[in-house]
Amino acid sequence: xxxxxxxxxxxxxxxxxxxxxxxxxxxxxxxxxxxxxxxxxxxxxxxxxxxxxxxxxxxxxxxxxxxxxxxxxxxxxxxxxxxxxxxxxxxxxxxxxxxxxxxxxxxxxxxxxxxxxxxxxxxxxxxxxxxxxxxxxxxxxxxxxxxxxxxxxxxxxxxxxxxxxxxxxxxxxxxxxxxxxxxxxxxxxxxxxxxxxxxxxxxxxxxxxxxxxxxxxxxxxxxxxxxxxxxxxxxxxxxxxxxxxxxxxxxxxxxxxxxxxxxxxxxxxxxxxxxxxxxxxxxxxxxxxxxxxxxxxxxxxxxxxxxxxxxxxxxxxxxxxxxxxxxxxxxxxxxxxxxxxxxxxxxxxxxxxxxxxxxxxxxxxxxxxxxxxxxxxxxxxxxxxxxxxxxxxxxxxxxxxxxxxxxxxxxxxxxxxxxxxxxxxxxxxxxxxxxxxxxxxxxxxxxxxxxxxxxxxxxxxxxxxxxxxxxxxxxxxxxxxxxxxxxxxxxxxxxxxxxxxxxxxxxxxxxxxxxxxxxxxxxxxxxxxxxxxxxxxxxxxxxxxxxxxxxxxxxxxxxxxxxxxxxxxxxxxxxxxxxxxxxxxxxxxxxxxxxxxxxxxxxxxxxxxxxxxxxxxxxxxxxxxxxxxxxxxxxxxxxxxxxxxxxxxxxxxxxxxxxxxxxxxxxxxx
Ligand code: COA
Ligand code: AMP
Numbered sequence: 278x279x280x281x282x283x284x285x286x287x288x289x290x291x292x293x294x295x296x297x298x299x300x301x302x303x304x305x306x307x308x309x310x311x312x313x314x315x316x317x318x319x320x321x322x323x324x325x326x327x328x329x330x331x332x333x334x335x336x337x338x339x340x341x342x343x344x345x346x347x348x349x350x351x352x353x354x355x356x357x358x359x360x361x362x363x364x365x366x367x368x369x370x371x372x373x374x375x376x377x378x379x380x381x382x383x384x385x386x387x388x389x390x391x392x393x394x395x396x397x398x399x400x401x402x403x404x405x406x407x408x409x410x411x412x413x414x415x416x417x418x419x420x421x422x423x424x425x426x427x428x429x430x431x432x433x434x435x436x437x438x439x440x441x442x443x444x445x446x447x448x449x450x451x452x453x454x455x456x457x458x459x460x461x462x463x464x465x466x467x468x469x470x471x472x473x474x475x476x477x478x479x480x481x482x483x484x485x486x487x488x489x490x491x492x493x494x495x496x497x498x499x500x501x502x503x504x505x506x507x508x509x510x511x512x513x514x515x516x517x518x519x520x521x522x523x524x525x526x527x528x529x530x531x532x533x534x535x536x537x538x539x540x541x542x543x544x545x546x547x548x549x550x551x552x553x554x555x556x557x558x559x560x561x562x563x564x565x566x567x568x569x570x571x572x573x574x575x576x577x578x579x580x581x582x583x584x585x586x587x588x589x590x591x592x593x594x595x596x597x598x599x600x601x602x603x604x605x606x607x608x609x610x611x612x613x614x615x616x617x618x619x620x621x622x623x624x625x626x627x628x629x630x631x632x633x634x635x636x637x638x639x640x641x642x643x644x645x646x647x648x649x650x651x652x653x654x655x656x657x658x659x660x661x662x663x664x665x666x667x668x669x670x671x672x673x674x675x676x677x678x679x680x681x682x683x684x685x686x687x688x689x690x691x692x693x694x695x696x697x698x699x700x701x702x703x704x705x706x707x708x709x710x711x712x713x714x715x716x717x718x719x720x721x722x723x724x725x726x727x728x729x730x731x732x733x734x735x736x737x738x739x740x741x742x743x744x745x746x747x748x749x750x751x752x753x754x755x756x757x758x759x760x761x762x763x764x765x766x767x768x769x770x771x772x773x774x775x776x777x778x779x780x781x782x783x784x785x786x787x788x789x790x791x792x793x794x795x796x797x798x799x800x801x802x803x804x805x806x807x808x809x810x811x812x813x814x815x816x817x818x819x820x821x822x823x824x825x826x827x828x829x830x831x832x833x834x835x836x837x838x839x840x841x842x843x844x845x846x847x848x849x850x851x852x853x854x855x856x857x858x859x860x861x862x863x864x865x866x867x868x869x870x871x872x873x874x875x876x877x878x879x880x881x882x883x884x885x886x887x888x889x890x891x892x893x894x895x896x897x898x899x900x901x902x903x904x905x906x907x908x909x910x911x912x913x914x915x916x917x918x919x920x921x922x923x924x925x926x927x928x929x930x931x932x933x934x935x936x937x938x939x940x941x942x943x944x945x946x947x
Contacts, residue, residue: 312722316733319583319721323736323765330736331358331766337578338571338614339373340364341544348763354784356763357770358572359547366551366570367411367444368542370613371404374589379616380404382590386642387433389623390634391480392513398433400616403440406433408539411441415540417472417505417526417533421446424553426470426503428452428461428492430479431623434509434530435599436609438474443551443570446543450553450565453600453820454479454488455888460563460826461495464555467565467773469501474530476509477516482628489516496525507533547571553773554602556708557823558782559813565773566708568605569766573711576737576767577611580712584704584735585679586720587645589616594644596622596635596653601820602708603682607648611712620644626653633666640670647675650682650819651689655849658689664696677702677719682819683851684807687728694726705731705807707793708821709783710768714738714760714793715805730804737765742799747787755798757811759790813910815844816852820888824910827854827891830884836864836873841900841908842891845917855917856881856894857937866896901934903927909934916941 323330328347335344344362371384380401387396398406419425425442427449429435435451442449450468452461465473473496479486489508496502502524508516509530519527551570555563585607587593593612597603599621612619620642626635626649635657639647657664677700678693685703694701700723704716717724717732724732734740739761742750750756762784768791772779786792794814797807810816813824824842831840839859844852856877860866864873874894881891901909904927915922916938924934 312724315722316718316724316736319718320734320736324739327737327763327765331575334579334766335359335362335571335575337582338364338574339369340571344547344571350763354762354780354789355771355776357548358569358766359575362547362571363544364547364571364574365444365446365542365544366574366610366614367407367440369574370440370443370610371400371407372542374400374613374616375404377616379589382616383592383618384613385433385436385619385621386592387621387623388638388641389431389480390629391482391624394623396433403437405539406437407440407444408541409537410434410437410534411444411540413507413533413537414441414447414472415445416537417507419445419447419471421543421545422549423447423472424450424468424470426450426452426461426465426468426473428454428473428475428488429509429599430454430476430486430488431598431621432476432509432511433621434474434476436621439552439599439605439609440613441540444540444542446545446549448550448552450555451600451605452555453598453886453888454486455598455600455820455886457882457884457886458491458494458498459830459884460886461491462498463561463563464565465495465499465503466501467555467563468553470503472505472507473503474507474509477511477518478514480511480513480623482625485514487514487516489518496523545570548770550773552605554605554708556602557814557821557826559823559825561823561825561829563823564778564782565775566602566711566769567771567773568711569770572766572768572770573610574614576712576765577606578614580735581611581615581617581720583720584713584716584718585611585646585648586676587612587615587617590618592618592620592642592644594620594622594635594638594642594647596626596647596649597682597819601682602706602711603648603650606712618642625656627656627660631666632657632661633670636667636670636672639672639675643674645674646677646679648679648681651680651685652683652818652850654680654689654693658692659849664692667696672697672699675699679704681706681713681731683816684809685729685731690728700726702726703731705795705805710764712767714740715807727800727804730800730806732805733803734805740799740805741790742797743787743790747790750798752799752801755796755808757786758793758795758797758805758807759787760793761790764791813843815842815854817844817854817888817890818850822854822885822889824854826885827856827881827889830881831856831858831877831894833884834873834877834880836860836869837877838862839900841910841913843910843914843917845914850890853893854881854889854891856891857897857900857913857940858894859899860896870896895940897937897940899930899933899936901931901937902929904929913937913941
């Protein structure tokens with residue numbers, strides 16, 4: 278295969294695998310260069326002697342009880358890293374840096390173009406705020422192991438609340454603010470929090486989003502009720518707090534925080550949970566990813582030096598949201614565990630105020646890298662295709678752009694690297710793993726970039742592509758991307774309260790391997806290509822959504838007999854959902870169709886959230902299914918994307934699919 282490679286400087290050095298590049302060296306020679314040798318040596322060492330490798334990496338963390346055992350592999354397929362070690366993650370993120378003299382260094386720059394607020398918080402300042410809020414939580418009875426749900430916009434208090442939980446050994450579960458009450462309720466139900474921390478509102482460019490009514494509705498729907506609810510009052514919209522009769526106590530952030538006694542760090546086992554982060558599977562029931570404390574801290578600290586190449590004292594700008602895993606790992610924990618400075622950006626890549634927003638932030642805070650999703654760059658490119666807004670910004674300290682969350686298409690890669698003239702580094706991972714599975718390990722040494730590939734498996738990950746029978750496929754052949762067990766520290770050891778679902782969702786397809794749910798291939802050089810999900814999980818603007826949640830929302834409408842949601846290609850968001858619904862008999866699509874369609878769009882927005890971005894609903898006569906009743910979503914998705922899918926032999930009635938074909942292939946509004 279004639280892979281195109283790039284030297285990572287943004288210069289145009291495209292070449293095929295065996296032809297010389299304009300630098301006079303062939304790709305093969307360049308892949309045998311020093312960086313590649315260093316990477317291969319480290320990757321091989323990590324697989325040959327994982328315990329030795331992760332024993333060494335554990336030195337990046339301060340332990341209360343240092344690990345003597347590195348991996349507990351006595352209960353496969355369940356593995357635990359650092360089984361006899363103890364630590365506190367908040368201590369590692371804050372206290373130890375203050376003790377080491379970083380107290381006056383900025384820990385966090387809060388930059389909010391949607392409200393006009395900007396605030397720099399030093400390490401000493403953040404520690405004081407976190408210790409005080411931890412005291413406030415402790416005053417409400419929060420103890421080690423208790424859960425705290427955090428449903429907040431991108432404000433410093435969200436980070437304070439997360440770290441305060443970590444300080445107490447309590448388990449936070451952050452819910453993305455763009456989710457509607459039903460999604461929040463499902464998470465409250467599963468996590469069973471003692472306290473919920475929220476805010477009066479979020480601020481989107483076009484509107485102020487009242488959070489409190491959504492929280493009230495979620496608590497009404499959930500059978501689990503917390504003991505206390507804390508609401509941060511924001512001046513853009515204040516909420517009614519504690520005015521109603523509720524089973525729980527409601528108070529404002531200021532009320533609980535003002536006089537709280539600062540709390541000390543509580544020691545936890547390395548294997549104790551730091552947080553539960555819910556992510557979407559195929560069904561409507563989200564999966565609670567269990568994140569341990571010690572393994573995660575070690576892995577993140579290692580990744581900052583070896584993948585992201587960010588040193589203590591430097592600034593990292595991750596434009597995501599604390600509600601997603603990218604936000605947990607690279608807005609909050611990894612930069613702070615490193616003693617670096619993070620940027621908390623409450624805004625968008627475009628429209629706040631324009632497509633130059635990221636360049637302004639990079640310059641203002643001297644960021645050495647930006648980490649965001651490709652969709653953000655597609656949005657910037659759409660608004661400012663010549664990258665004219667870059668002009669006049671001093672990006673001299675900026676070294677690299679990291680992109681993740683969805684496939685980095687070669688066009689977006691080419692535009693971003695051309696505009697920035699700096700390496701553009703794709704990295705592939707998931708909520709489940711917590712940190713990259715495949716990346717270009719810039720800290721070890723930048724490997725030649727092949728657009729379309731997130732480069733190579735990260736040390737610690739034994740990545741294999743398997744066929745349907747569980748056999749490894751040769752280079753170039755597509756299959757299911759799997760990771761040989763045990764996975765490295767930081768990755769999920771199980772699902773929250775559900776070992777069985779952990780095994781059935783991820784480990785049972787191919788014994789001995791973790792199934793990523795993504796399909797793709799490795800090439801002759803060991804570069805990985807990730808082509809997309811093999812299940813029905815949607816990825817809309819880098820946001821992972823479940824078809825099941827959207828379908829449940831649609832099915833709840835009285836006119837709907839049956840429905841299916843598929844994710845179809847979108848030039849800006851990567852994918853957008855499309856719904857196909859069959860109406861109950863007796864309902865006339867001619868006269869009622871328009872009303873029903875707009876009600877369905879509104880229902881998904883109200884039940885799942887605006888991020889679902891469902892705008893197209895087609896009313897159809899029937900849905901194609903297998904003889905056992907499984908809806909052929911993948912076949913429909915491929916047809917909608919203009920491909921010619923292989924129709925499964927098990928299809929019940931091929932005529933249904935034939936009738937649907939023109940609807941699926943038409944790209945206009947319904
Ligand atoms: N709270 C409330 N509503 C939210 C929200 C939040 N935290 N985040 C998004 N929404 C709303 C938006 O206001 C929008 O509502 P609208 O339909 O009324 O306009 C809707 O959800 C969709 O939002 P979004 O997905 O952000 O799309 P967009 O069209 O507003 O912007 C991009 C498109 C590409 C600019 C935007 O998706 C983006 O910045 N993406 C970056 C990717 C990212 O952060 N990914 C996370 C993983 S790395
Ligand atoms: P999330 O759990 O929300 O981080 O979403 C994880 C999923 O997003 C993965 O399983 C992939 O399908 C997709 N994804 C994330 N990063 C990449 C990437 N760099 N390339 C291709 N797909 C990606």
